[in-house]
Amino acid sequence: MERIDNNMLLRKQPISMLVVDDSEDDAFLLYSEMASRGAKVDYRRVDNAPQMREALEAAEWDIIICDHSMPGFDALSALDILKRSGKDIPFIIYSGHISDQTAYSAMGEGVNDYIQKGNFARLLPVIERELKGAAARSAVRQADTRIMELAYFDKLSALPNHNYFCMRVNEHIAECERLGKAPCGTLLYIDLDRFLRINSSFGYEAGNDILRQTSARLKECVAESGAILARFGGDEFGIFYPGLTDRLAVQNFAEWLKQAFDAPFMHAGIELYLTCSIGLALVPDDGREVYDLLMNAETAMANAKRGGGNGHRFYVREMNATSAERIAMESELRHAIERDELFLQFQPCIDAGTLRTIGAEALVRWRHPERGLIPPDRFIPIADESGLIVDIGEWVLRQSCRQAKAWHELGHADISISVNVSAVQFGQPRLLEVVSRALAETGLPPQALTLEITESAVMHDAEQAAGMLRALKHMGVRLSIDDFGTGYSSLSYLKRFPIDILKIDKSFIRALGINEEDGAIVHTIMALAKSLRLTTIAEGVETPQQVELLQKEQCDRFQGFHFSRPVDHAVMTERLQEEQRKACATLH
Ligand code: C2E
Numbered sequence: 001m002e003r004i005d006n007n008m009l010l011r012k013q014p015i016s017m018l019v020v021d022d023s024e025d026d027a028f029l030l031y032s033e034m035a036s037r038g039a040k041v042d043y044r045r046v047d048n049a050p051q052m053r054e055a056l057e058a059a060e061w062d063i064i065i066c067d068h069s070m071p072g073f074d075a076l077s078a079l080d081i082l083k084r085s086g087k088d089i090p091f092i093i094y095s096g097h098i099s100d101q102t103a104y105s106a107m108g109e110g111v112n113d114y115i116q117k118g119n120f121a122r123l124l125p126v127i128e129r130e131l132k133g134a135a136a137r138s139a140v141r142q143a144d145t146r147i148m149e150l151a152y153f154d155k156l157s158a159l160p161n162h163n164y165f166c167m168r169v170n171e172h173i174a175e176c177e178r179l180g181k182a183p184c185g186t187l188l189y190i191d192l193d194r195f196l197r198i199n200s201s202f203g204y205e206a207g208n209d210i211l212r213q214t215s216a217r218l219k220e221c222v223a224e225s226g227a228i229l230a231r232f233g234g235d236e237f238g239i240f241y242p243g244l245t246d247r248l249a250v251q252n253f254a255e256w257l258k259q260a261f262d263a264p265f266m267h268a269g270i271e272l273y274l275t276c277s278i279g280l281a282l283v284p285d286d287g288r289e290v291y292d293l294l295m296n297a298e299t300a301m302a303n304a305k306r307g308g309g310n311g312h313r314f315y316v317r318e319m320n321a322t323s324a325e326r327i328a329m330e331s332e333l334r335h336a337i338e339r340d341e342l343f344l345q346f347q348p349c350i351d352a353g354t355l356r357t358i359g360a361e362a363l364v365r366w367r368h369p370e371r372g373l374i375p376p377d378r379f380i381p382i383a384d385e386s387g388l389i390v391d392i393g394e395w396v397l398r399q400s401c402r403q404a405k406a407w408h409e410l411g412h413a414d415i416s417i418s419v420n421v422s423a424v425q426f427g428q429p430r431l432l433e434v435v436s437r438a439l440a441e442t443g444l445p446p447q448a449l450t451l452e453i454t455e456s457a458v459m460h461d462a463e464q465a466a467g468m469l470r471a472l473k474h475m476g477v478r479l480s481i482d483d484f485g486t487g488y489s490s491l492s493y494l495k496r497f498p499i500d501i502l503k504i505d506k507s508f509i510r511a512l513g514i515n516e517e518d519g520a521i522v523h524t525i526m527a528l529a530k531s532l533r534l535t536t537i538a539e540g541v542e543t544p545q546q547v548e549l550l551q552k553e554q555c556d557r558f559q560g561f562h563f564s565r566p567v568d569h570a571v572m573t574e575r576l577q578e579e580q581r582k583a584c585a586t587l588h
């Protein structure tokens with residue numbers, strides 16, 4: 001990240017300044033005044049619109065100082081040129097007297113400030129402030145780009161990843177709906193046949209090489225077609241082909257993809273022959289939402305594999321054995337609360353400075369009488385789809401608050417509890433009532449409760465989200481963005497919401513100390529979170545080396561297997577008591 005200098009005007013490299021003024025004397029006076037105060041300035045003066053346009057297109061200026069009105073053109077037309085160029089450069093009007101009204105309306109148009117000619121006392125602090133502001137904005141933009149790269153691209157293949165794919169498919173469908181057009185297209189789920197054999201016979205490097213070659217071949221197949229290609233992970237790829245729904249055309253396209261595997265793959269002088277299985281799901285017949293389409297195309301792909309591989313299958317409803325299982329699970333989930341099959345585990349949250357437990361995240365589990373322990377990743381989506389999440393969420397909230405209150409009463413009054421809120425829950429106005437009731441019934445102070453919301457939930461409907469977050473904030477609860485870095489958002493966007501905590505996703509932490517570039521991303525996220533005054537939590541901390549690196553990054557809190565796996569309430573209570581005993585012992 002670009003360092004934000006404390007004293008921009010005196011920094012070593014010169015400030016490149018564009019002065020738009022018909023008076024050469026005024027411009028020179030401005031320059032000499034800045035130079036006399038120690039600023040190194042490279043300045044160029046222009047005094048007409050064509051020159052201004054040329055100057056803007058040619059260079060990235062640090063700052064633009066513009067007279068208000070000049071013969072034939074004025075500051076607002078200059079600003080207009082700047083805006084059209086899409087550049088974010090501080091723009092200051094520098095002129096003889098103009099009315100307050102004119103100055104305010106210019107600022108409404110995007111002018112950063114107005115300075116009266118000769119008012120050098122104001123000029124330098126304003127320039128310095130604007131340079132700092134621009135540097136901070138550019139640092140946020142750079143960080144966003146890097147986070148996007150990490151969140152949306154697959155390093156191995158240099159193709160977009162699953163996240164990106166889902167976002168683009170949903171965008172396409174939403175755009176069709178917005179234009180009143182029926183969305184249509186085909187999602188192809190491609191999986192290499194018996195790929196594991198390559199890894200086990202020739203090693204991972206050979207496997208990676210083949211995956212890169214496969215990516216290149218698929219890329220050629222979709223070139224200029226407008227189709228979106230992504231690597232989902234492992235040996236799985238996806239293509240979304242907008243507009244393609246004619247079954248015969250789809251079939252031809254699938255055949256064409258298969259032909260891309262006809263020629264042998266070469267690795268270290270050895271010829272390797274590979275085939276693939278392709279599952280096909282059509283919009284809108286097989287779904288109008290990317291996750292449905294993916295699920296159905298994957299089912300069809302698995303079916304093609306069962307048929308011996310090297311082929312394609314269209315999705316048909318009967319294939320969906322898993323959907324039958326889902327329906328069964330849904331009806332059993334309905335009774336899970338009343339049958340007392342749900343329970344909570346707690347994962348300690350550790351303060352990075354003292355390494356003491358300062359809170360816990362509540363994680364729900366389902367102990368199914370026949371299926372055994374079911375992890376939340378498997379049943380929360382079903383609860384979301386069926387609306388059962390409302391009841392489950394309410395139960396989790398009440399139980400969590402009750403538990404936290406119990407810890408307070410045992411003398412651990414500074415322990416806070418974090419509760420996950422799913423996107424569906426977050427979208428329901430009832431959430432406010434549910435939260436306030438849980439707090440009132442248990443007597444837990446609101447500031448001891450943190451709600452964890454994922455980025456995608458917030459970004460789904462930013463307007464609604466902003467309103468909901470403000471209302472929750474007003475209640476006094478803390479708000480945290482969970483799995484940061486995996487959703488669709490950017491830090492500059494999140495800045496608009498009243499958020500307290502950023503939980504950096506496990507995938508970033510895992511890469512720490514292994515990959516320098518990913519380390520740089522964590523560094524960037526930490527620095528920006530600091531500048532936005534957010535508390536940072538690293539989740540999925542598994543090794544002492546990660547702890548050390550995160551401490552260096554001044555990460556505020558840790559969560560992860562290195563400290564503790566999620567545990568039952570009794571184990572958590574024992575942990576708190578033990579820490580308290582130790583603290584007392586060191587005091588005495
Ligand atoms: P999450 O909120 O990001 O929770 C953290 C997950 O990471 C937990 O998985 C936890 O067991 C796991 N984890 C913690 N430390 C480590 C580590 O060091 N390494 C690794 N590899 N994993 C670690 P879990 O319990 O399976 O929960 C998965 C997700 O299910 C949660 O992700 C959350 O999104 C959702 N979830 C859990 N409980 C609830 C709930 O009560 N309500 C809702 N709506 N969602 C829940």
Ligand code: MG
Pocket residue numbers: 361420452482
């Ligand atoms: Mg969480």
Ligand code: MG
Pocket residue numbers: 482483503505539
């Ligand atoms: Mg998380």
